[in-house]
Amino acid sequence: MMRRAVVVAALCGGLGGTGCVSVSHVQTADTLGAGKFQIAIEPGVGGAAVIGESGAAGVYYPHIDLAARFGVTERLDLGVRFGSSLAELQSKFLLTTPDDPNLAISLAPSVMGVFVGNDDAAVGSYVNLAVPLLVGFKTAGGSELVLGPRVSATRIAAGSSTENAAVNLLSVGASVGYALRVTEGFRLMPEVGISVPIVGEFNTTDSSSELGAGFEGGFVQFKLGFLFGRGRSIRRDVRDYNTADSSDVDI
Secondary structure, eight states, rough: HHHHHHHHHHHHHHHHHSSOOOOOOSSSSSOOOOOOEEEEEEEEEEEEEEEETTEEEEEEEEEEEEEEESSSSSSSEEEEEEEEEEEEEEEEEEOOTTOOSSEEEOOOEEEEEEEEOHHHOEEEEEEHHHEEEEEEEEETTOOEEEOOOOOEEEEEEEOOOEEEEEEEEEEEEEEEEEEEEEOOOOOOOOEEEEEEEEEEEEETEEEEEEEEEOOEEEEEEEEEEEEEEEOOOOOOOOHHHHOOOTTTTOO
16 A cells, blocks of 8 residues: 555656656767757657556656756766756766767766645645766767666655655666767757656655555656757767768768
8 A cells, every 4th residue: 555655646746747757868978068058859758657456557748848958068067957847957977088989978967846835834845866877879970879777766745734744766767869960050869768666655744654665657758859059079980980981971
């Protein structure tokens, strides 16, 4: 019973925010480069499901975000994202060398959330901290295949002057996307992401905390990112120069 309660609370928190649970990143593992800007439009669809003894129940909903990112240094990007993901602060720290022509590995921690209240002193909050590791495999033409294993911690709370309740979840997930370089200043990036809660705590003012694991449910999301802005210049491997055709179009 506790497992179902925690999962349902998480789903309600997400759907109440018009799909605020975001399990995708829609960005390359490589950073933009110092002084570079990027604007992104990220339409898509999300889904949440709970699997029980009597069958599975799920719901799907539209999901759209707008994002802006800036290259602070060659190894650091900072950004914001608004929309179905509520308000999200993003960062990305490049762990590999910026001039590596083949591979980019980054940590991209982000935090999103919302706080609401009314005249009756009832309040609610949703906070999600995600720490993905983005691994990008670069092509000769500037496209990038991105894999994103991630860990996230979520807290959903609601209460009034007389009672309070909160759900804390630890989830794991992953994403896979392909940032196709269409032109120097535009990339098209389809991406699929999933997230599954593995440990949860549920507590209220009139009951002790309950800890559960092995939830039968999770989230899935598909997005198609339109990324505008000139990123890092293409750095091809020396071997590519020897075989490249100037008329080649990279995919």
